[in-house]
Amino acid sequence: AQKITQTQPGMFVQEKEAVTLDCTYDTSDQSYGLFWYKQPSSGEMIFLIYQGSYDEQNATEGRYSLNFQKARKSANLVISASQLGDSAMYFCAMSVSGANNLFFGTGTRLTVIP
Amino acid sequence: AAGVIQSPRHLIKEKRETATLKCYPIPRHDTVYWYQQGPGQDPQFLISFYEKMQSDKGSIPDRFSAQQFSDYHSELNMSSLELGDSALYFCASRLKRKNEQFFGPGTRLTVL
Secondary structure, eight states: OOEEEOOOSEEEEETTSOEEEOOEEEOSOSSEEEEEEEEOTTOOOEEEEEEETTOOSOOEETTEEEEEETTTTEEEEEEOSOOGGGOEEEEEEEEETTTOOOEEOOOEEEEEEO | OOOOEEEOSEEEEOTTOOEEEEEEOOTTOOEEEEEEEOTTSOOEEEEEEETTEEEEEOSOOTTEEEEEOTTSOEEEEEOSOOGGGOEEEEEEEEOTTSOOOEEOOOEEEEEO
């Protein structure tokens, strides 16, 4: 069975600073993918970044980077230079080879303070 | 760039009624997923289709059914609606040889 754990229900960050959102996962599959999605208050689910289990380099997409530590089974999202528009719920998710549907964590609500 | 389209965006139904939600995936995407997100919850996988065939099934109630049509759009049919079915229903699409799943804006279903 697959499990995603996000232990931070809420986080605050000052505008222009960096913030790390934690995510740990558990799976017995060797081939899997890790995702981060942003859900603003309007409700849509926005894809941010993807990391494959065999990728040796950490994924980066603009201000987002994924700190992938395979031995620790962690896939933390780092947002640099936070902006007010980054205030949202952030979900970590995982898929395993074959099924490919996503298993989500419970999310972290990020609030950016001006 | 084209995104996933879902209709309707909002739907209000009475208990025991039926509802049909529609999803139009990103062009050339061959895989469609349906997720249900209850209030304050994380999304839960319901069902998926690849090339018009059901490929995987999650926590979809027997009262719900879904299919994918020849033009790749998908419909989620929900019958005997219950209050607990009130949720945000997402469709997501993916190109099978790629990993990213892109979500539509969701259909917010309210059952009264």
